[in-house]
Amino acid sequence: MVEPGFCSAADSGHELADRVGMAMVRLNKMHAQVAHQMAKQGMDKASFILLATLAGMGPCRSSALAEAVLSDPSTISRQVAVLVKDGLVERRADPADGRASVLAATDAGLKLLKERRRLRNVAIARMFEEWEEADWKQFADLFERFVQDYETAIPNFMSEGGLGARTGGER
Structure with missing residues (x-):
């Protein structure tokens, strides 16, 4: 039975989109479990994402980091403060404007990322x-393509209210 207010995937003609969407829900559930374990080990998922993004971007202003992770600068500021306190990120004078500062991953932060990446890759x-091997390579190629397209589309989906927006029937 279909819940009131919802169309079944078959009725909507979006069976494949529904399969992908439900797989993403399952992935998010597993990521939540991983995030819970990370928090037990002293680092929340959001901080880890900030650290990894910063390491990939190189030294940058907090506003650029916030933009890169599609977050609010005030939220980033609080999370970065914890990373600085933990010695994983440092503030440096901005070479382009000495009055401003840039954020940079420290050697300890880079070491943590390298070890977590190693453990992830083993798993x-x-x-x-x-x-x-050919199936694994094809999956990796298609998955990378999906993630790239999704990253590109997400800002538009969010601005259009297509993802995460409440509709009249939700509470």
């Missing part, structure tokens, strides 16, 4: 042990 490789 993912174990998941694919039974896959043919």
Whole structure:
């Protein structure tokens, strides 16, 4: 039975979109479990994402970091303060404007990212042990393409109210 106010995937003609969407829900559920474990180890998921983004971008102003992660500068400021306190990020004078500062990952922050990446890669490789290498490569290629397209589309979806927006029937 379909819940009131919802169209079934078959009725909407979006069966594949529904399959992908539901797989994303399942991935988000698992990411929440990973985030919970990370928090137990002393780092929340949002801080880890900030640190990884900053390491990838290189030194930048907090406003650029906020834009890169599609977040509010005041939220970033609070999260960065914790990363600075923990010695994973440092503030440096902006070479272009000495009155301003830029954020940069510290050696300790980079070391943490490297170790987490190693552990993640070992775990993912174990998941694919039974896959043919060609299948794994094809999946990786298609998944990277999906993520890139999704990253490009998300800002538009959000501005159009297409994702995360409440509709009249939701509470």
